[in-house]
Amino acid sequence: MQDRITTILKAVADPTRREIFHALVVATTALPITQISSQFDISRQGITKHLKTLEGAGLINIDTKGRERFCYANPNPLKEVNQWLKFYEQFWDGALDDLSNYLDNIS
Amino acid sequence: MQDRITTILKAVADPTRREIFHALVVATTALPITQISSQFDISRQGITKHLKTLEGAGLINIDTKGRERFCYANPNPLKEVNQWLKFYEQFWDGALDDLSNYLDNIS
DNA sequence: TTAATATGCAACTATATGGTTGCAAATATA
DNA sequence: TATATTTGCAACCATATAGTTGCATATTAA
Structure with a gap:
């Protein structure tokens, strides 16, 4: 199918998926689907589809x-995005002001 | 329209756009469209569309x-992605092994 | 056991997306 | 000037995506 x-x-x-993901990250407990969908304007089935994408x-x-x-x-999985980003960090403005980037680049 | x-x-x-972007990042000089599209299997117009998206x-x-x-x-613009990621860094495994994250979190 | 709740599956719709081809226009070269 | 090159625009196509509704099923509560 496609790359990880x-x-x-x-x-x-997708902004809705980021919202759902965020809600779950900051939640102190696991949430059932109905409870998640109650926080959004779209239908439960719409939320379920997004959940499947996030699960995938x-x-x-x-x-x-x-x-x-x-x-x-x-x-x-966001660590992979972070790694992808890391390469380009050296090319963006102000990169060398950032200590962590500096440490990464002298090693 | 939508969020930045x-x-x-x-x-x-999109993987093709990441490839195009990468080619331009590592290029030592600015590249004309035809030259970019010569590096890919899709048509010049296909490349032009991707370039417009990247430009947008x-x-x-x-x-x-x-x-x-x-x-x-x-x-x-990838700095914005990096900032978005930064919040979630504290929640992923091994975050505290990373010096930069540690420094971010004690301040 | 009957009713309510939480969910999955399937079908459907509208729009976005990634791609194509054809053609016209502008610029550069012979 | 005639020709070749680089590009944009528009139309088109197939598929993916974000969303919907209706219905069946499993579990829980009355």
């Missing part, structure tokens, strides 16, 4: 418990 | 000189 990095970037390129990118996991499916965030 | 960050993420979510995201600039249009990369 492409799958991840496409998943977060590895950005969320879902645990089924009885009739409910509890979703929680897994930010780890 | 959404525009940027959508631009880099601010990731490249284009200078017209005579009949030619010279393209060069501008990685600065």
